[in-house]
Amino acid sequence: MQDPFKELMFRSFKDAMDLADDYNRWAGESFDEPLAVQANAIPQMAMTLYRCRLQARLGEGTIDFPDPDERMFD
Numbered sequence: 001m002q003d004p005f006k007e008l009m010f011r012s013f014k015d016a017m018d019l020a021d022d023y024n025r026w027a028g029e030s031f032d033e034p035l036a037v038q039a040n041a042i043p044q045m046a047m048t049l050y051r052c053r054l055q056a057r058l059g060e061g062t063i064d065f066p067d068p069d070e071r072m073f074d
Contacts, residue, residue: 005054008053008054009046009050012046012049012053015046015049016043016045016046016049019037020037020042020045023036024036
């Protein structure tokens with residue numbers, strides 16, 4: 001992929017989906033009534049991963065993120 005930011009975003013979404021899947025599988029095996037990660041939480045998880053990774057790549061204090069718009073996740 002040519003665009004490193006796009007690649008970082010796609011990687012973050014894939015990792016968020018993998019994290020949710022792993023957690024849901026673990027919770028299903030560990031608890032009688034597991035509380036699963038809902039599918040609508042995955043974009044929020046991905047954005048958190050993306051922000052952390054982007055800040056790690058660019059350095060602290062070099063970028064300000066706007067507060068997410070709730071409509072963005074609908």
